[in-house]
Amino acid sequence: MHLTGYVGLLFSLLAFLSLAGFAGVAAWNRRESALPFVEKGQLIAAGGVLFSTVILLIGLTSRDYSFKYVYDNVDNALSFVYTLTALWGGREGSLLFWEVIIAVSGMVFVATPGYKSLASNTKLFFWMFFLAVQGFFLFLLTSWSNPFIEIIPAPHDGRGLNPLLRNPGMIFHPPLLFLGFALYTIPACAALASSIAGETKSWVTVARNWNILSWIFLTAGIVLGGWWSYMELGWGGYWAWDPVENASLIPWFAGTAVLHTAVIEKRRNALQRTNVFLMSLTFLLCIFSTYLTRSGVIDSLHTFGESGVAQPLFWSMVSWMVLTLLVVFLSERLTHRTLSDFLSRQGMLVIAAWFLLALGMVVTLGTMWPVISQLWTTKSLGLDANFYNRVCLPFMSFLVLIFCFCPWLGWKGGIRDKRGFIGVSAVLVISFVAFYLSGMTNVVAALTAAASTAAIVSIVLLFVFNPALRRGRHNFGVYGVHLGLVLMALGIAFSGPYKVEQEFVLAKGESAVIDGYTVTFTDLVQDGDVGDIKLRATATLEVYDDGRLIGIMLPEKRIYKNYERQQYAEVGTIPGLGDELYSTLLGLTEDDKASFKVSVNPLVNWVWIGGTLMCVIAFLLLRRMPRPGEGR
Numbered sequence: 187m188h189l190t191g192y193v194g195l196l197f198s199l200l201a202f203l204s205l206a207g208f209a210g211v212a213a214w215n216r217r218e219s220a221l222p223f224v225e226k227g228q229l230i231a232a233g234g235v236l237f238s239t240v241i242l243l244i245g246l247t248s249r250d251y252s253f254k255y256v257y258d259n260v261d262n263a264l265s266f267v268y269t270l271t272a273l274w275g276g277r278e279g280s281l282l283f284w285e286v287i288i289a290v291s292g293m294v295f296v297a298t299p300g301y302k303s304l305a306s307n308t309k310l311f312f313w314m315f316f317l318a319v320q321g322f323f324l325f326l327l328t329s330w331s332n333p334f335i336e337i338i339p340a341p342h343d344g345r346g347l348n349p350l351l352r353n354p355g356m357i358f359h360p361p362l363l364f365l366g367f368a369l370y371t372i373p374a375c376a377a378l379a380s381s382i383a384g385e386t387k388s389w390v391t392v393a394r395n396w397n398i399l400s401w402i403f404l405t406a407g408i409v410l411g412g413w414w415s416y417m418e419l420g421w422g423g424y425w426a427w428d429p430v431e432n433a434s435l436i437p438w439f440a441g442t443a444v445l446h447t448a449v450i451e452k453r454r455n456a457l458q459r460t461n462v463f464l465m466s467l468t469f470l471l472c473i474f475s476t477y478l479t480r481s482g483v484i485d486s487l488h489t490f491g492e493s494g495v496a497q498p499l500f501w502s503m504v505s506w507m508v509l510t511l512l513v514v515f516l517s518e519r520l521t522h523r524t525l526s527d528f529l530s531r532q533g534m535l536v537i538a539a540w541f542l543l544a545l546g547m548v549v550t551l552g553t554m555w556p557v558i559s560q561l562w563t564t565k566s567l568g569l570d571a572n573f574y575n576r577v578c579l580p581f582m583s584f585l586v587l588i589f590c591f592c593p594w595l596g597w598k599g600g601i602r603d604k605r606g607f608i609g610v611s612a613v614l615v616i617s618f619v620a621f622y623l624s625g626m627t628n629v630v631a632a633l634t635a636a637a638s639t640a641a642i643v644s645i646v647l648l649f650v651f652n653p654a655l656r657r658g659r660h661n662f663g664v665y666g667v668h669l670g671l672v673l674m675a676l677g678i679a680f681s682g683p684y685k686v687e688q689e690f691v692l693a694k695g696e697s698a699v700i701d702g703y704t705v706t707f708t709d710l711v712q713d714g715d716v717g718d719i720k721l722r723a724t725a726t727l728e729v730y731d732d733g734r735l736i737g738i739m740l741p742e743k744r745i746y747k748n749y750e751r752q753q754y755a756e757v758g759t760i761p762g763l764g765d766e767l768y769s770t771l772l773g774l775t776e777d778d779k780a781s782f783k784v785s786v787n788p789l790v791n792w793v794w795i796g797g798t799l800m801c802v803i804a805f806l807l808l809r810r811m812p813r814p815g816e817g818r
Contacts, residue, residue: 187241187245187253188335188336191237191242191334192328192332195238195324195327195328195332195334197231198232198235198238198289198320198324199321199325201231202231202317202318202321202324205228205231206313206314206318208220208224208227210310210311210314212310213383216307218306218310220310221306221310225296228293228296228313231289231317231320232289232290232292232320235286235324236289236290239273239283239286242279246269246270247270249262251340252336252338252340253334253335254335254336255333256344257344258276259272259275259276259279259345259347260272260344261344261346261718261748262344263747263748264352265718268347268351268352268357271347271357271360274360274361275351275356275360280360283360283364284364284368285324285368288371289320291396292316295372295396299812300391300394300811301392304380304387304392305385307383308379308383311378311379311383312375314379315374315378315379326498326499329494331480331495343748344748345748346748346749349754350419350754352746353414353417355411355413355418356418358407358410359414362403362404362410363403363434365400365404366402366406366407366437366441370400370437373389373396373397374469377461377466378462378466378509378510378513380462381462381513382513388451388452389462390448390451390452390461391452394448394809395808395811398804399808401438401442402801404434404441405797405800405804406801407434408797409793409798409800409801411434412425413794415431416790417757417759418756418757419755420756420770422768422783422785422787423685424790427552427569429478429479429553432550433475433479435549436474436549436550436553437472437474439542439543439546439549440464440467443538443539444461444464444465444468446536446542447460447536447539456532459514462510462513462517463510463511464539466510466514467510470506471546473503473506474503474550476495480495480496527599529595530596530597530599530600531593532598533599534591534595537588538589538592541581541584541585542585544581545578548574552573552577555568579634579682582634586672587614587633589644589671590640590641590644591610593606593644594607603651603652605651606651609643609647610640610643610647611640614636614637614640617635617640618632621636631679631680631682631684634675634678635676638673641668645669648665659806660806662803663803663805663806667803667804669796670796670797670798670799670801670803671796672796673795673796674792674793674797675796676789676796677789677793677796678793679789681787681789684788685787685790686701686786687783688700690781691779691781691782692707692779693779694778695707695708698784700784701765703729703731703765703767703786705782706729707725707780708727709726710726711723711724712724718746718747721744722742722743722745724742725740725741725742725758725771725782727739729767737760737767739760740758741758741769741770742758743771743774755770758770762791764788764789765786765788766787766788766791767784767785768785768786769784770782
């Protein structure tokens with residue numbers, strides 16, 4: 187089994203690299219008759235990857251601890267669901283899962299109308315890039331991250347999955363991120379191939395659905411990751427600017443920027459070089475994310491540790507960037523067209539893209555600062571969350587402001603509808619004054635909240651003043667996604683600066699007051715030997731507002747089998763669209779008291795509501811591509 191799984195990967199590696207070279211030579215010599223061989227070959231090679239993945243899944247579900255990967259990530263007490271999720275719970279498995287998605291996406295893309303509409307030479311260049319990317323991943327999997335290493339003799343039990351990963355959020359969070367990362371391979375390779383081949387068909391149109399799907403899955407993965415952090419880590423927040431969190435956010439900024447600049451290319455046939463560069467950069471930043479999490483270059487909460495992949499990942503990024511620059515600057519078919527004034531809709535889209543890229547640059551520099559600072563000091567210097575909050579929140583506020591006014595501007599300049607422009611301006615000013623006078627004295631937070639309020643009004647007015655918008659599914663998708671974004675911004679503006687948090691030590695029956703709420707410790711139950719849990723303490727906290735019971739929180743402290751040296755927290759919450767009560771059981775004292783951390787998080791659930799809306803409604807943006815020869 188071990189050797190068979192490894193041989194499957196090795197076969198696919200050799201096949202992908204051979205086919206990539208063959209496709210490149212054929213494309214260079216314009217030998218288009220080679221295309222059917224390449225297309226069928228990639229299907230067979232992808233089958234090798236799927237075959238090896240099935241073997242690893244069999245090893246996981248049968249708890250075959252002769253697989254080192256199974257031993258490291260599964261134990262006898264682990265539930266079946268988390269046993270399956272262990273496929274992406276470790277370094278080797280996650281890389282294999284990523285590669286599987288790329289391989290399957292290639293198998294799907296070849297059957298789509300978008301792919302079939304491309305010229306044969308463009309297809310050959312596409313396969314050259316696409317198969318080389320897969321070859322690189324398999325190179326990592328067959329050398330430094332081999333999931334088929336055998337243990338002799340096989341242990342009777344495994345070490346088990348990290349308890350922090352035993353959360354519903356982790357069932358979906360990693361695969362969604364990997365889906366986002368992997369699917370970006372299609373539009374990135376299509377952009378480079380179209381440019382180098384001089385394709386007449388716009389790759390922006392061909393890869394549009396893939397670009398949107400990648401963004402949806404990446405966004406969903408990031409939002410779910412924030413929710414997991416909030417519910418599982420017990421520190422009371424959802425974004426700690428941990429390097430691994432940042433690693434998923436950086437490509438999101440670039441991917442979101444290219445969604446906006448692609449609109450300009452579609453409507454004005456401009457920014458062609460910019461879009462090719464941004465699309466390729468987005469994919470490169472996905473690789474950068476892997477570099478951050480698996481190279482050991484940055485200490486992080488949930489990195490996968492050093493594995494020897496740092497050097498190949500680093501040089502792959504350098505190679506991809508050089509390739510991208512060569513393609514962008516040497517492609518003759520890419521046109522240059524002057525844009526309209528910045529005070530136009532396309533100007534605002536460009537400014538929004540700049541802001542997004544600037545945010546990505548700030549987060550990248552902040553994340554890499556411990557490495558950069560070693561150039562002039564022997565002690566690496568890290569940046570805390572305050573740095574990111576000070577820099578990034580104003581950027582986010584300006585982005586929401588841009589969205590307030592952008593829809594009311596004409597494509598070539600001027601104000602399209604003065605009623606909406608003036609109305610949104612008035613709402614912005616009035617809401618800012620109202621928020622500030624009501625005690626929201628943090629100017630950036632007040633401006634973000636006011637801009638979010640004005641943006642919501644802006645969306646409503648757009649559909650009221652322009653009935654034609656209500657007839658287009660695409661319009662509901664565009665403005666629904668932005669509505670989700672401003673709801674998230676509103677939640678962040680309140681839940682970040684205005685969270686109230688205190689720690690208490692209470693005996694049974696004692697109460698404490700936080701932000702007007704009375705919290706009473708009424709019970710503590712200790713049990714154990716439940717599934718993979720060795721010992722568990724569950725506290726009961728009753729919460730009263732003006733003497734009225736509004737809910738009960740049940741924070742837990744757990745010790746898992748095979749992880750007995752560390753205690754893990756399960757938080758208790760009372761959800762609400764206004765304030766959310768949040769509690770963590772910190773520990774027990776010898777005199778039967780318990781210590782708690784309790785916080786009141788205003789509007790925090792709008793972060794999840796807005797994030798969910800962004801991901802779900804974005805599916806309305808997908809379009810059916812007409813088949814070649816089929817009228818639109």
